[in-house]
Amino acid sequence: MSYDAIVLAGGAARRLGGADKPALSVGGRALLDRVLDACPDARTTVVVGGRRPTARPVHWTREDPPGGGPVAALDAGLRRTTAELVLVLSADLPFLDRETVRALLEAPGGPGGPGGPGADGADGALLRDPDGRDQPLVAAYRAEPLRREIALLATEHGRLTGLPLRALTAELDLVRVTSRPLASFDCDTWDDLAVARARIREHGSVLEQWITAVKSELGIDLTVDTKMLLDLARDAAHGVARPAAPLTTFLVGYAAAHAAATGADPAQAVAEASRKAADLALRWADEAAADSAEQNGSG
DSSP, X not given: OOOEEEEEOOOOOGGGTTOOGGGOEETTEEHHHHHHHTOTTOSSEEEESSOOOOXXXXXXXXXXXXXXXXXXXXXXXXXTOOOSEEEEEESOOTTOOHHHHHHHHTOTTSSSSTTOTTTTOOSEEEEXXXXXXXXXXXXXXXXXXXXXXXXXHHHHHSOOTTOOTHHHHTTSOEEEEEOOTTTTOOOOSHHHHHHHHHHTXXXXXXXXXXXXXXXXXXXXXXXOOHHHHHHHHHHHHHHTOTTHHHHHHHHHHHHHHHHHHTTOOHHXXXXXXXXXXXXXXXXXXXXXXXXXXXXXXXX
């Protein structure tokens, strides 16, 4: 699906004492980079705010004057896009994921789902958080009605500076998409940031979050079967020696990369290399067990 993305990253962050909120880190990654990772397939990504390093290339712009509020910032970003479908996100969503973005883009009756651009669908789809609140900065909109309503607001008020988002969204026909528990969690305060940093280390999610962070850091996009690799590490540690676990998984990754370079599917290459290494570790362990039994019997 073809869409452009606009990320609003120019707020004053008053409740954070004026800190550069998009650059604050959760799980070792800047909030802005975490949001950008949720929409890697956007045709054009525009960040509205001050320039800063990002994990992938983006286009930069600012509202005029800077600090003019979300409607003015959205207008500035919209001027740099051309797609019929526009994803709009704030830059402080540490747990936003690609599945949530896809749900917004493909919402039934929404902007990109059945009845989307060029048909009689809704003007957009926005996330509704678990408390029942609408999140207009976690949303997908049809660009044409968005531009139309912004132009009408500018005519009515003589400016866009300082206008609240509800003045814009109230005039649009929007589908609501129910949020996953943390997808709409944002970091407005230092307490929010502390909660996000604690949640990312919770036992049930830390491995998934860590793998996602490592893939982003290394610039790879690969589906990782975490259980398979952990099983391989366990077999290598128990069947050979504990230090064999990390070395074996490294060699599996190297072998998979070599196979992928020759045209193999990367995920299948990892699976095949893991299978071979796991079989070897089990044969190694069986051999050791047999030798031990023979020695005990002869003794």
